[in-house]
Amino acid sequence: MINHEYKSPINKELKNALLSIGINEEQADQMIEDDEAVIYTESELYDFIAEMLNMDNWPQNAQLYFDWEKYIRDMGYNSILHEMKTYPVNTYLYLYR
Numbered sequence: 001m002i003n004h005e006y007k008s009p010i011n012k013e014l015k016n017a018l019l020s021i022g023i024n025e026e027q028a029d030q031m032i033e034d035d036e037a038v039i040y041t042e043s044e045l046y047d048f049i050a051e052m053l054n055m056d057n058w059p060q061n062a063q064l065y066f067d068w069e070k071y072i073r074d075m076g077y078n079s080i081l082h083e084m085k086t087y088p089v090n091t092y093l094y095l096y097r
Contacts, residue, residue, distance in 0.1 A: 014039055017093045021082050036096045039084075045072070045092045 011032055018028035018037060031037045040048060049071065050056070055063055072092075075081035082093040 014093075017082070017084060020084075021093065031095070038094050038096075040092045040094055041089050042092070045081075045094070048094070 014032055014037060015025075015028050017039060018031060019025065023031070046068065049068070055066070058066075072081065075094075076083065080095050082095075084091050084093060
């Protein structure tokens with residue numbers, strides 16, 4: 001098994017985030033190795049969701065009424081998104097499950 005802890009500062013931050021939500025060290029290393037987790041800033045998360053939902057093809061009025069907060073909250077309920085209070089902007093840990 002490859003230890004990614006000090007491979008890069010991003011991987012170290014990602015591993016710490018995974019450990020903080022209760023994933024054990026071995027699973028965290030495996031998730032990093034398999035690219036199953038990523039950290040997004042808030043703006044990156046919005047871009048990711050828009051791309052994932054193919055919102056460019058939605059009617060304009062549907063895009064205007066989309067409830068971002070509820071969608072993000074539901075992702076948290078499904079344990080695929082974890083909000084992390086960081087300074088100066090909040091970041092989000094997204095798990096590909």
